[in-house]
Amino acid sequence: MAMHSGRQVVNIALIGFMGTGKTSVGRLVADHLDFDFLDTDDVIQTQQGLTVTEIFSTHGEPAFRKLEQKMVGELAARTKTVIATGGGLPTYPENLASLKTHALVVCLWASPEKIWERVKSQTHRPLLHDPDPKTKIRELLARREPFYKQADVLINTELRSVREVMQQVVYQFRLESDSG
Numbered sequence: 001m002a003m004h005s006g007r008q009v010v011n012i013a014l015i016g017f018m019g020t021g022k023t024s025v026g027r028l029v030a031d032h033l034d035f036d037f038l039d040t041d042d043v044i045q046t047q048q049g050l051t052v053t054e055i056f057s058t059h060g061e062p063a064f065r066k067l068e069q070k071m072v073g074e075l076a077a078r079t080k081t082v083i084a085t086g087g088g089l090p091t092y093p094e095n096l097a098s099l100k101t102h103a104l105v106v107c108l109w110a111s112p113e114k115i116w117e118r119v120k121s122q123t124h125r126p127l128l129h130d131p132d133p134k135t136k137i138r139e140l141l142a143r144r145e146p147f148y149k150q151a152d153v154l155i156n157t158e159l160r161s162v163r164e165v166m167q168q169v170v171y172q173f174r175l176e177s178d179s180g
């Protein structure tokens with residue numbers, strides 16, 4: 001079992017801004033390691049029977065954050081799982097601290113320009129339903145950067161394919177396992 005500063009690292013948690021590839025990379029990593037894959041947004045949507053956009057519009061963002069927090073508590077019971085987290089989840093310090101007790105926390109990084117390129121054709125993210133989404137991305141990313149940078153590993157996804165990012169994640173996880 002992998003130990004990381006006294007922790008038991010049995011899972012992988014992917015954190016990072018919307019559009020950094022957490023879900024696509026996470027699925028590939030899970031396939032490669034023969035781990036389960038779980039996306040916190042998907043689990044919340046299934047549990048609530050509502051889309052993330054509907055939860056935001058009907059109950060408000062704070063209600064969504066509470067559901068995320070509850071979900072994070074449940075994740076501690078998992079093993080051999082790759083967890084793709086919603087972009088705002090690790091900006092609550094207790095969520096990040098909880099993930100670190102059982103998972104190698106890997107942040108996928110991209111510039112605001114690259115993120116915009118990746119998300120502009122998608123409509124399922126309520127925080128980007130904004131008159132000026134490019135500015136919103138820049139501001140939100142700047143505000144969140146200090147949280148994202150608390151990950152164990154930071155991977156720049158700008159010049160890497162999804163497959164290359166997956167290989168980096170697997171490599172970093174194996175380093176942890178070998179040192180454990």
Ligand code: S3P
Pocket residue numbers: 016017018019022041052085086087088089124125126127
């Ligand atoms: C959010 C990111 C979304 C989703 C929700 C809020 C955020 O997840 O949780 O729309 O606060 O950045 P993705 O990062 O998977 O798009």
